[in-house]
Amino acid sequence: MIDCDLRKPQLHEKFRIAKNSVTSFYGFETKSERRKCIIEVFSGLYVLPFINDIDKNHTFFQTSGFSNAVHDFESEYDIIIFDSAPVYDVTDSLSLVGLSDAVIMVIKQDEALISEHIKSTEKLSAVGGRFLGSIFNDVKYVMQKSRYIDKYSYHRFTNNGKTGQLPG
Numbered sequence: 001m002i003d004c005d006l007r008k009p010q011l012h013e014k015f016r017i018a019k020n021s022v023t024s025f026y027g028f029e030t031k032s033e034r035r036k037c038i039i040e041v042f043s044g045l046y047v048l049p050f051i052n053d054i055d056k057n058h059t060f061f062q063t064s065g066f067s068n069a070v071h072d073f074e075s076e077y078d079i080i081i082f083d084s085a086p087v088y089d090v091t092d093s094l095s096l097v098g099l100s101d102a103v104i105m106v107i108k109q110d111e112a113l114i115s116e117h118i119k120s121t122e123k124l125s126a127v128g129g130r131f132l133g134s135i136f137n138d139v140k141y142v143m144q145k146s147r148y149i150d151k152y153s154y155h156r157f158t159n160n161g162k163t164g165q166l167p168g
Contacts, residue, residue: 002073003050004084006060006092011083012049015041031072046077061095070099087120088112097129105134 003011011017017039038046060066073080082100084093097103103124107117117134124131 001045001081001083002048004061004082004092004096006050007085007090009050011047015039015047017041017047017049034069034072059095061092061099067099086112087123088116094123094127097124097127100129102130102132104132106137107134108137109139
């Protein structure tokens with residue numbers, strides 16, 4: 001899992017990795033040097049946290065250094081997950097689409113409007129992203145007749161872009 005949220009890197013916090021024990025791989029050119037930056041947090045789960053030493057510019061993900069690192073990681077790991085900023089907020093995430101097989105959006109209930117999610121899927125489609133679906137996180141309201149569902153007309157998205165009501 002690579003922390004690709006340049007503005008608010010949080011994987012080191014989520015996995016309780018001490019900030020002073022982390023060295024971002026930015027500037028490390030060789031595969032062996034990059035390995036020093038990767039931390040195994042659970043058996044089989046490795047994290048490459050980014051700390052605030054990287055230029056907060058989406059072009060970082062378009063550099064040959066970053067793509068070379070990702071290609072090196074592909075030969076060593078079965079699955080690589082880019083934990084990035086929301087697509088509707090910044091363009092950083094869109095820069096990762098070319099290195100990704102597919103995109104899954106994590107949506108925290110009460111954090112963003114449904115129109116922002118629709119715009120996000122449109123942006124992903126415009127750059128050739130393969131949108132698999134969404135994971136709803138921190139769900140508080142699930143009943144069909146809840147005031148939240150009635151007030152916001154929450155919908156779910158499917159891979160073909162059609163929407164439907166949440167099941168009750």
